[in-house]
Amino acid sequence: MHALVHPWTLGFMQRALLELLLVGIVGGVLGCWIVLYELSYSAESLAHSLFPGLVLAALLGFPLVLGGALGVVAAALSVALASRASGIDRDTAVAIVITSLFGLGVLIALAPASPPGLETLLFGDLLGVTGSDLATAAGLAGAVLLGVALLYRQLLAVGFDRGSARALGARPLFVDLSLLALIAAATLIAVRGLGNLLVVAVLVAPAATARLLGRRLLTTMALGVAVAAACSVGGLYLSYYASTAGGASVAGLLVVVYMSVRLVRR
């Protein structure tokens, strides 16, 4: 019993767990829409594309949220411009822009002249989460959940039948753009703890697992949150006792759970 309780007597472990729970709640809820809208790859692209914005914000001492927001806008404009260049299809344009931006971010972050510590933006620093990180994450998580709640009816109608959604009074373009904005915000919540590389794991895997189990949307969302929370606790135990990287342990566990559920449900 002592071994189970011991990690949670430490402040950094408590903060890591709280951070992961916030990320898990957002991931479970928003992730359902990412999976239903088949936006998993877009979510990954979006997360990587705002990386240079994060790095620059960290370098110049701006809030990460601001850097991330500017990064997303820059990425969207670049994709739009690249798609207009002749001879490049949209898919290729996205791939080129995202890898260029991500590469640029990594280049700056790992440059010898850059102060040490920027690589945590890439891999996360779960055990280094501070109280103010948590406050920011909680604020953003609240905003994302409110956004999903307000959009809920439109998200449902557009995803169900995009063609007739307008006739029902929904606005598909508005819904799509709002969903991308919410994904960008969720990325910012998760980047501190999990890093830019692993963010997508928690935005997609819990919901993908829940989708195999849930029959109704609200159940699926709740299951997604439960899976994320359980894997967070499990991943932190693993990290604590096996000295593995925190974010990677959680992400790995999420994948293992997804695969197991898939096998069992077959």
Add this chain to the structure above:
Amino acid sequence: MTVLLRVDGLAAGYGGPPAIEDVSFELQAGERVGVLGPNGGGKSTLFRVLLGELEPSRGSISGDTRFGFVPQTERSRLDYPVSALDVALMGTLSRLPWWRFTGRAERRRARDALRRVGLADLADARFGELSGGQRQRVLVARALVQDAPVLLLDEPFTGVDRPSAELLESVLAELAGEGCGVLIATHDLDQALAWDEVLCLNRRMVAFGRPEETLTRAVLEQTYGGAVVALPGEGEAVGILPAHHHQHDDEGG
């Protein structure tokens, strides 16, 4: 009689030659109008223009343009984790401000609409697990929740089992009785004969009027491109069915 909808000299298309032109008709309160024509004849295009999804290139639409819409059921996703009630509740989108959540009143309306189409017991069933006819009835319930004066139904009887079709027919008759205007795209001439008016479309409006006067052999030949056969034992004017549905290249019906 109150005119709910007046369409005058309407033409619309997708950039190339018009998909429909010269469409003029009036929809009165309490009328059921069958919209007839081959696949690609412009039935869906007409609906898209009425719904505001496609700008007309000529002509005008006036009257009350709040429509309840019943799309073809195969367009909805069957793997979607929603119940029949969830789908019916989508009909409240246009009635509630965007920031409002659906409450008890909306839920009651949706359940009433499902009861009306004979699905009270299946309100909590998963939409994707219902039969084709039941799914179509859910979409009709959703349009009822929209509570619009005019209902547009895009081939609601296609692929629908007999009990569902009969139930739909009686719901449509009831709605007309309550003063609703109903436009129904259909392939079934026999059904349209029982309605108040027919609108024959084959890229242009061929005819509009009462079915028993309008559905002559000449009109049907123009509508379906000459491929009509007389049913044995029937007269010249009625009982003529298209031999098959023609495929055109621009749109799917």
